[in-house]
Amino acid sequence: MSHPRSPLATPFPALPPIAGVRLATVRAGYKPWERDDLTLVRLDEGTSVAGVTTRSRCPSPEVEWCRAALTLGRARALVVNAGNSNAFTGARGRAAVEAVAARAAQGLGCQPSDVFVASTGVIGVPLPIATAEAGVSAALAAPEADWAAAAAAISTTDTFPKGAAATAMIGDTRVTVVGIIKGSGMIAPDMATMLGFLFTDAAVAPALLQAMLDRANARSFACITVDGDTSTSDTVLAFATGAAGHTPLDSADAAGADALAAAIEQVCLDLAHLVVRDGEGATKFIAVSVTGAESDGSARRIGLSIANSPLVKTAIAGEDANWGRVVMAVGKAGEPAERDRLAIRFGDTQVAAEGVAVEGYDEAPVAAHLRGSDIRIGVDLGLGEGRATVWTCDLTHGYISINGDYRS
Amino acid sequence: MSHPRSPLATPFPALPPIAGVRLATVRAGYKPWERDDLTLVRLDEGTSVAGVTTRSRCPSPEVEWCRAALTLGRARALVVNAGNSNAFTGARGRAAVEAVAARAAQGLGCQPSDVFVASTGVIGVPLPIATAEAGVSAALAAPEADWAAAAAAISTTDTFPKGAAATAMIGDTRVTVVGIIKGSGMIAPDMATMLGFLFTDAAVAPALLQAMLDRANARSFACITVDGDTSTSDTVLAFATGAAGHTPLDSADAAGADALAAAIEQVCLDLAHLVVRDGEGATKFIAVSVTGAESDGSARRIGLSIANSPLVKTAIAGEDANWGRVVMAVGKAGEPAERDRLAIRFGDTQVAAEGVAVEGYDEAPVAAHLRGSDIRIGVDLGLGEGRATVWTCDLTHGYISINGDYRS
Numbered sequence: 001m002s003h004p005r006s007p008l009a010t011p012f013p014a015l016p017p018i019a020g021v022r023l024a025t026v027r028a029g030y031k032p033w034e035r036d037d038l039t040l041v042r043l044d045e046g047t048s049v050a051g052v053t054t055r056s057r058c059p060s061p062e063v064e065w066c067r068a069a070l071t072l073g074r075a076r077a078l079v080v081n082a083g084n085s086n087a088f089t090g091a092r093g094r095a096a097v098e099a100v101a102a103r104a105a106q107g108l109g110c111q112p113s114d115v116f117v118a119s120t121g122v123i124g125v126p127l128p129i130a131t132a133e134a135g136v137s138a139a140l141a142a143p144e145a146d147w148a149a150a151a152a153a154i155s156t157t158d159t160f161p162k163g164a165a166a167t168a169m170i171g172d173t174r175v176t177v178v179g180i181i182k183g184s185g186m187i188a189p190d191m192a193t194m195l196g197f198l199f200t201d202a203a204v205a206p207a208l209l210q211a212m213l214d215r216a217n218a219r220s221f222a223c224i225t226v227d228g229d230t231s232t233s234d235t236v237l238a239f240a241t242g243a244a245g246h247t248p249l250d251s252a253d254a255a256g257a258d259a260l261a262a263a264i265e266q267v268c269l270d271l272a273h274l275v276v277r278d279g280e281g282a283t284k285f286i287a288v289s290v291t292g293a294e295s296d297g298s299a300r301r302i303g304l305s306i307a308n309s310p311l312v313k314t315a316i317a318g319e320d321a322n323w324g325r326v327v328m329a330v331g332k333a334g335e336p337a338e339r340d341r342l343a344i345r346f347g348d349t350q351v352a353a354e355g356v357a358v359e360g361y362d363e364a365p366v367a368a369h370l371r372g373s374d375i376r377i378g379v380d381l382g383l384g385e386g387r388a389t390v391w392t393c394d395l396t397h398g399y400i401s402i403n404g405d406y407r408s
Numbered sequence: 409m410s411h412p413r414s415p416l417a418t419p420f421p422a423l424p425p426i427a428g429v430r431l432a433t434v435r436a437g438y439k440p441w442e443r444d445d446l447t448l449v450r451l452d453e454g455t456s457v458a459g460v461t462t463r464s465r466c467p468s469p470e471v472e473w474c475r476a477a478l479t480l481g482r483a484r485a486l487v488v489n490a491g492n493s494n495a496f497t498g499a500r501g502r503a504a505v506e507a508v509a510a511r512a513a514q515g516l517g518c519q520p521s522d523v524f525v526a527s528t529g530v531i532g533v534p535l536p537i538a539t540a541e542a543g544v545s546a547a548l549a550a551p552e553a554d555w556a557a558a559a560a561a562i563s564t565t566d567t568f569p570k571g572a573a574a575t576a577m578i579g580d581t582r583v584t585v586v587g588i589i590k591g592s593g594m595i596a597p598d599m600a601t602m603l604g605f606l607f608t609d610a611a612v613a614p615a616l617l618q619a620m621l622d623r624a625n626a627r628s629f630a631c632i633t634v635d636g637d638t639s640t641s642d643t644v645l646a647f648a649t650g651a652a653g654h655t656p657l658d659s660a661d662a663a664g665a666d667a668l669a670a671a672i673e674q675v676c677l678d679l680a681h682l683v684v685r686d687g688e689g690a691t692k693f694i695a696v697s698v699t700g701a702e703s704d705g706s707a708r709r710i711g712l713s714i715a716n717s718p719l720v721k722t723a724i725a726g727e728d729a730n731w732g733r734v735v736m737a738v739g740k741a742g743e744p745a746e747r748d749r750l751a752i753r754f755g756d757t758q759v760a761a762e763g764v765a766v767e768g769y770d771e772a773p774v775a776a777h778l779r780g781s782d783i784r785i786g787v788d789l790g791l792g793e794g795r796a797t798v799w800t801c802d803l804t805h806g807y808i809s810i811n812g813d814y815r816s
Contacts, residue, residue, distance in 0.1 A: 310803075314811035327640065356498035396808060
């Protein structure tokens with residue numbers, strides 16, 4: 001965490017332990033740094049798993065490994081390496097993932113396919129196998145760690161650790177969902193985020209857990225963007241240990257399924273927002289709400305066109321109510337839009353309606369809103385009932401400094 | 409031109425007059441500045457016209473006016489206003505365009521539909537009708553101006569005036585194509601550029617001129633990007649006066665048609681490159697060449713994914729041979745790509761092949777190449793014969809300063 005802490009950072013919350021989940025972190029030494037960079041999560045037998053992974057056509061071997069393991073629906077361990085993404089490393093990278101899974105499986109007495117592996121960091125350098133194997137062995141012997149330690153150990157360029165929790169009632173049983181995530185750049189929609197992990201003591205069949213995660217992902221990680229760039233490693237996994245002891249959920253109609261789905265979605269949304277709050281160079285958290293679109297999907301695409309526009313993002317950085325740039329971004333989205341029905345709000349103030357500026361609108365509340373750090377942009381298309389909200393951050397000198405002011 | 413001249417600027421070339429084209433520039437006063445901001449181009453009777461306009465769903469009334477006028481295929485005048493784009497101004501904006509065309513038509517004794525109008529500048533403020541009408545009247549009485557004056561008068565945030573020329577032989581007749589253009593931000597593919605105008609003394613039927621311009625546009629303006637943003641006003645128009653006196657060209661098979669098409673394409677390409685060289689904050693001119701794609705269209709989309717990636721653009725700004733970010737941008741393009749066939753070059757040095765880094769490649773020529781200002785990135789997908797080259801610039805603190813460090 002070599003960059004200054006984001007001004008939008010929030011304190012790491014108090015997160016309860018999850019029965020059936022045991023955390024450990026160690027310093028494998030993927031980089032010459034004084035911090036833990038390998039996280040091992042042990043999961044009780046009977047743990048279900050679901051996941052979403054990057055849509056990149058050039059995924060890391062870890063992503064391919066997780067996709068294959070997800071087809072089995074069960075998990076006993078998760079290993080997360082920070083500092084080296086192992087992406088674009090060919091056969092040597094694949095061998096490294098297999099070695100990590102084998103070492104963990106050996107230690108836990110399970111199948112390698114029960115071990116999920118995720119790595120994050122530089123692209124193109126194979127994960128050093130001996131380093132990784134020694135790290136896993138050390139983690140197997142390490143004392144139990146807490147969520148804060150795990151959230152820190154999975155981080156790379158993050159400037160603060162990120163976690164969230166929610167609870168749900170399944171019958172008379174209270175279950176808990178905890179999530180941790182890392183990511184601050186190379187964040188874009190149409191995939192997960194960088195690396196996010198959810199854990200619950202609920203008992204839920206893998207297919208149902210997958211459906212819940214897919215739905216939550218569509219409304220959270222798929223609706224955030226920092227720079228429109230998509231990592232080769234993005235992975236979100238959800239693990240359900242079943243240790244809470246209620247009757248396992250196996251269909252969306254089961255009592256309590258809606259409550260669990262809502263808790264998972266809430267944790268995903270909280271984690272997604274935390275990633276935006278740690279957007280590289282971010283000084284403003286921006287929510288773009290689109291209404292009146294022809295469909296929800298169209299609303300989301302228009303929202304992302306606005307949220308990805310460098311001109312909109314720099315305007316917000318400059319605290320400039322430049323709604324013309326919002327019009328531009330609506331126009332370029334390639335979605336149904338009629339100029340003369342378009343209305344735009346900053347905060348609670350309508351600044352344009354029916355395709356023209358609102359004459360004499362009060363600039364004072366707009367300026368006050370833009371001076372804050374939580375910015376709301378509203379766009380109504382006046383065409384239909386489609387709606388979506390997407391989240392992004394502003395584009396500042398900080399982003400350029402983090403990504404351009406050095407040679408790797 | 410309030411920003412420092414781009415370090416990638418080139419001197420304005422010596423451009424010959426075009427028979428049948430008369431230029432004038434005046435200060436209408438769209439902003440409180442000491443410079444000409446209205447350009448009037450008079451065109452001899454019999455001038456053909458073709459054009460491409462923005463794909464924005466929220467186009468300016470000028471764009472709508474030009475689209476309607478283009479259906480007639482003839483032109484007698486062009487009026488370009490700088491400092492106010494008149495976009496998103498509703499009925500008042502439409503009335504302003506009609507007033508400009510009417511005043512010019514009255515002065516020239518032609519139909520309003522023979523007058524093309526383009527405006528560039530702030531969005532959302534109606535073009536002041538009295539100011540515009542007075543400006544057109546003044547321009548009708550003004551002395552003849554040269555290409556440099558016109559290129560400067562159509563500019564807004566440009567840091568240098570832009571023009572190019574080429575010649576072609578049609579039978580025994582040498583014809584000339586001259587172009588001027590303005591644009592430095594809000595530049596993206598899938599449309600023209602901001603405002604570009606080509607003039608030739610060749611005699612060519614409107615439909616054939618349109619075909620030549622469409623083809624040239626697809627290989628030039630549609631292949632550049634500064635920030636992925638698309639203006640509401642983008643327009644490229646080509647005018648052919650026919651004053652060279654050769655037998656008019658009316659089919660692509662006519663002798664000389666290929667030569668004229670090549671000259672038009674060369675001018676479009678030169679102008680497109682000049683826009684990239686004036687990209688807001690640009691310090692590097694970047695050519696991204698994609699080969700081995702499944703189709704030319706796929707190659708272009710992958711090239712634009714690379715060229716629009718903030719992480720790639722900041723890496724080049726930092727003179728960092730970060731080919732992992734190129735892999736990322738290939739992966740996110742949504743086009744056919746196979747990680748293990750991918751090869752990447754910086755300059756003339758292959759840094760990755762068959763999905764892994766080239767072991768021990770010589771970093772010295774790569775570093776030397778990246779220290780220069782003309783950067784070449786090569787990507788071979790190893791899948792087919794599709795190829796494309798796109799052009800962009802780096803993303804620097806200058807872009808943030810120009811677009812974010814102020815309130816409008």
